[in-house]
Amino acid sequence: MVDLTVDLKNGLKLKNPVMTASGTFGYGEEYEDFFDISRLGGIIVKGTTGSHREGNPYPRMAETPHGMLNAVGLQNKGVDYFAREIYPRIKDYNTNLLVNVSGSTVEEYEDVARKINELENIPGIELNISCPNVKEGGMAFGTSCPSAVSVINAVRKVYDNHIMVKLSPNVTNVAEIASAVEGEGADSVSLINTLLGMAIDAESRRPLLSTITGGLSGPAVKPVALRMVWQVSQAVKIPVVGLGGIMTATDAIEFMLAGASAVQIGTANFIDPLVSVKVIKGIEDYCERHSVNSVTELTGGMITD
Amino acid sequence: MKKYIDDFTVVENRRLNDEYVILTLQLDRELPEILPGQFAEVRVDNAPNTFLRRPISIHDVNLKKRQIKLLVQEIGEGTRTMGSLQKGDKLNLVYPLGNSFSDPDTKEVLLVGGGCGVAPLLYLGRKLKENGITPKFLLGARDRDGLISLDEYEKVGEVNVTTEDGSLGTKGFVIHHPLMRTGNPGYDHIFTCGPEPMMKVVAKYAEKHGIKCEVSLENRMACGIGACLCCVTDTKDGHVCTCTDGPVFDSTYLKW
Numbered sequence: 218m219v220d221l222t223v224d225l226k227n228g229l230k231l232k233n234p235v236m237t238a239s240g241t242f243g244y245g246e247e248y249e250d251f252f253d254i255s256r257l258g259g260i261i262v263k264g265t266t267g268s269h270r271e272g273n274p275y276p277r278m279a280e281t282p283h284g285m286l287n288a289v290g291l292q293n294k295g296v297d298y299f300a301r302e303i304y305p306r307i308k309d310y311n312t313n314l315l316v317n318v319s320g321s322t323v324e325e326y327e328d329v330a331r332k333i334n335e336l337e338n339i340p341g342i343e344l345n346i347s348c349p350n351v352k353e354g355g356m357a358f359g360t361s362c363p364s365a366v367s368v369i370n371a372v373r374k375v376y377d378n379h380i381m382v383k384l385s386p387n388v389t390n391v392a393e394i395a396s397a398v399e400g401e402g403a404d405s406v407s408l409i410n411t412l413l414g415m416a417i418d419a420e421s422r423r424p425l426l427s428t429i430t431g432g433l434s435g436p437a438v439k440p441v442a443l444r445m446v447w448q449v450s451q452a453v454k455i456p457v458v459g460l461g462g463i464m465t466a467t468d469a470i471e472f473m474l475a476g477a478s479a480v481q482i483g484t485a486n487f488i489d490p491l492v493s494v495k496v497i498k499g500i501e502d503y504c505e506r507h508s509v510n511s512v513t514e515l516t517g518g519m520i521t522d
Numbered sequence: 523m524k525k526y527i528d529d530f531t532v533v534e535n536r537r538l539n540d541e542y543v544i545l546t547l548q549l550d551r552e553l554p555e556i557l558p559g560q561f562a563e564v565r566v567d568n569a570p571n572t573f574l575r576r577p578i579s580i581h582d583v584n585l586k587k588r589q590i591k592l593l594v595q596e597i598g599e600g601t602r603t604m605g606s607l608q609k610g611d612k613l614n615l616v617y618p619l620g621n622s623f624s625d626p627d628t629k630e631v632l633l634v635g636g637g638c639g640v641a642p643l644l645y646l647g648r649k650l651k652e653n654g655i656t657p658k659f660l661l662g663a664r665d666r667d668g669l670i671s672l673d674e675y676e677k678v679g680e681v682n683v684t685t686e687d688g689s690l691g692t693k694g695f696v697i698h699h700p701l702m703r704t705g706n707p708g709y710d711h712i713f714t715c716g717p718e719p720m721m722k723v724v725a726k727y728a729e730k731h732g733i734k735c736e737v738s739l740e741n742r743m744a745c746g747i748g749a750c751l752c753c754v755t756d757t758k759d760g761h762v763c764t765c766t767d768g769p770v771f772d773s774t775y776l777k778w
Contacts, residue, residue, distance in 0.1 A: 243749035250525040263751075271760050278744050278752035280574050285744060289751045292761055435573060487574060487745040488565065490527060490616060 219504040220511040221497070223258070223479050225456045227404040228340050229313060229379040231258035231479055234512055235469065235497045238460050238483030239264055239317035239343060239383075240289065244307050251490040256497065258479060259313035261343050262303075265333075266318075267325040268295040273350060279416045279425035284435025284462070285484060286414050288428040290350040291319055296329045300336060308338040315381065319345040321354035323371045330376040341379030344372060344403075347410035349387060349432045356410075359385040362397040369401035381458060384408040384449070386438075391445045392452035399453045407458035407481060408449060409442045434484040436462040443475050450476020450517060464492065466499020473515040525616060525747065526554060532611045533589065539667045542638070543605045544581065545592045547613055556583050556590065557622030558646035559738055559770045563746035564592070564604065565614040572600035575616065577743045577765070579642040579715070582674075593641035593670065619746050620769045623713050623736055629655045632709040633679075634696055634724050636662045636716025640670065642738060646713060647678040658682065658709060660701055662720065666690035697723045710734065718778070725773035735773040739764050 221233035236259035242248060245260045254260065272292025279286045293299070299316070307314060316333050320326040326344065333342055346359030346368055358364045369382060382398045384391055386409035395406050411432025416425040442461025450457045459477030462484070463469050469480045485492040504512060530547035537543050563575035582591040596605045607613065623646050631650060633643045640661050647657045657679040663669045666689040675681045683691030684699050692699045696716075701707060702724070714724045715738035728735035741753040741764040748766035755764050756777040762768070 241745075241750060243747075247745075247747045247749040251527060272751065272754070275754050275756070275761075276742055277754065278742050278750070280572075282571055283573055285574060287744070287750070287752055292751050292754070484744075487750060490747070 219501050219509065221501060223513060225379065225381075225405050225458075225478060227379045229404070231313060233258045233497050234473065234479035234500065235493050236261060236313070236315075236458070236479060236481045237486060237493055238481040239345070241483040241486045244303050245310055245314070246307065248486070248490055252494050255311035256494055257312045259315055260310070261315045261317050261481060262307075263293055264291045264317045264319045264345055264348065265293050265296050265299050265329060266291055266320055267328045269293070269298070270295070274427040276425065276427055277431070279431070281414070281416055281433065282437060284433055284437035286416055286426060286431040286433050287411070288350045288426045288431035290428070291348055291355070296332045300332055304336055304339075308336070313340050314338065315341045315343050315379075317343045317345050317383070318372075319348055319351075319355060321351070323367050325354070326368050327371045327375055330372045334376050334378065339378070341381060341404070342376060343381045343383050343407060344368065345383050345410070347383050347385030349385070349411055349413045349430070350428060356385050356387060359394065360388050362394060365394055366397050366401050369398045369403055373402040379404045381405045381407050383410050385410050386441060386445055387413050392448045395449040395453050399455050403455060405456040405458055405478075406449060406453065407460060409438065409445055409461045412438050412441060434462070436464055438462050439468065443471060446472055446477050447475040447519070463496070464488075466496045466503060469496050469500060470503055470515060473512070474517070474519040476517045478513070478516050523557075523618060524554065525619065527614065527616050529612045529614050530590070532607045532609055532613060534609065535605075535607055537605075538670045541596055541668070542670050543594050543596070544671070545594060545604065545607060545613070547590050547592065547615075549588045551588070553583065553585055553588050553590065554618065556580055556618040558649045559622040559642050560618040560620050561746075561769060562592070562615040562617035563619060563743070566600045566603050567614075569599050569603040572598075572603065574744055575746065576600050576604070577619075577740070577746055579738070579769075580618065580645055581641045582645050582648065593638060595638040616746060620765055621767065623738070623770050625653070626650070626655065626711040628710045630709040631655060631711045631713065632658050632660060632701065632707070634660045634712055634714040634716070636696060636720040637668065639714075639716030639720075639738070639740075642715055643713065644671070644674055644678065647675065651678050656680070658701070660684070660696050660699055662696040662716070695723075696720060697727060702727055707731070707733070712736070714738070722778065728773060736770050737773050737776070738769045739771065740769065
């Protein structure tokens with residue numbers, strides 16, 4: 218019997234290392250018809266801001282080779298609506314619900330975090346300092362050390378539970394940003410958010426996204442994500458959560474071998490709504506096959522000699 | 523409505539012309555209820571450049587035979603791969619998705635379809651007929667080859683056609699058909715699906731004459747179940763998902 222549990226510390230204990238990534242799994246309810254979502258290690262719910270946001274105009278999605286671009290732009294009804302309308306519906310799911318928190322200003326991050334802090338069944342937040350699809354805030358905070366530090370520092374003061382910081386791959390040195398947020402009291406880091414990209418329709422000569430550029434996800438970004446997870450895990454002591462193009466259990470295991478303590482599954486949910494439970498089963502099978510007693514043994518288990 | 527993921531078996535691939543095929547798919551158990559206007563997200567295997575599922579509307583349903591039909595217009599690699607499926611091949615569907623066309627308050631209805639947008643109108647017409655309503659169809663295409671399976675529509679209701687080149691029916695677009703020009707058209711509810719410019723003029727005509735009009739949108743989608751928020755359309759309530767709040771909308775609700 219393989220022990221699949223992972224303790225990310227500060228109140229975030231996962232029954233298995235598989236979570237679903239923000240913006241790809243709604244609030245969990247959307248997937249309830251397909252499987253028992255309490256089987257998941259965690260669900261990171263949709264990016265939540267201080268007030269209602271309409272997001273970017275349509276079209277906001279373009280399919281690309283082995284992936285997709287999106288430019289949703291944090292459409293959500295705001296933290297108060299979440300706390301009032303959505304939280305009561307989902308709070309009794311027997312899994313870890315983390316709220317992805319975003320904002321245009323440090324004050325907005327602080328405000329949302331403070332309100333989420335009041336919700337008893339939310340063991341943590343994922344601070345999104347890496348959204349590439351908003352004009353203000355988002356990725357702007359996650360691409361320089363001083364601004365990343367300012368967000369984490371402010372939120373740490375008002376938020377007691379687990380803070381996972383979602384990092385942007387659109388930087389020169391991701392390990393440097395990871396070390397900076399670790400220094401401000403982040404409990405873990407998750408990476409990567411989407412890679413900035415674009416697509417053009419040659420016939421019409423028009424961009425495929427209303428915003429021209431958007432965030433690339435899917436298997437196309439996996440090698441980049443894997444490299445960054447490895448670099449970050451060398452640089453920080455806090456747990457690293459790996460994501461970026463995971464479609465199978467083997468992909469997830471590769472992220473763990475590179476240094477991730479847990480993983481998130483994102484875009485793959487669109488192609489196979491059952492993918493996360495298949496990945497959990499696949500990790501368990503792998504551990505049995507390799508006589509691994511605890512899944513935590515996989516973390517950083519890449520052999521280089 | 524509960525959503526399902528199932529492997530269907532292709533029992534027939536009927537090629538209509540260079541562009542269109544009708545796939546008949548069978549399930550090995552009873553089908554769930556499927557409403558007219560709903561769609562399926564189809565996973566396309568063996569198409570290396572097709573990453574996402576393809577949203578395809580349900581063309582017809584036969585509960586007794588446990589079969590559904592999909593009308594597929596071959597546009598890119600994904601739909602071409604679907605078009606080349608053989609009897610016995612499997613196709614994985616997430617379904618039934620989206621809302622549906624409403625039950626009309628009147629017996630006088632017009633179903634306006636253009637191009638591949640005629641697909642959901644066959645099943646809608648069949649359901650209306652079961653409820654004692656004989657629908658009028660107005661179907662438009664570029665030329666007579668683009669008007670598919672007219673005999674199937676004729677079994678369900680009165681069929682009127684337009685072609686841009688005049689090769690069949692009235693020459694021009696659907697809006698040029700006499701049915702859309704008379705002051706007293708003989709219907710007070712329009713259901714329409716097709717290219718957006720066509721639906722816009724149909725909706726404008728309907729609004730001008732005080733006729734209720736429901737349109738079915740086909741925005742670019744990723745998940746199909748309301749999780750990714752990619753397929754939004756702008757409405758009186760702001761951005762809503764075409765996949766879950768639609769694909770069918772009252773035309774006056776949309777800001778387009």
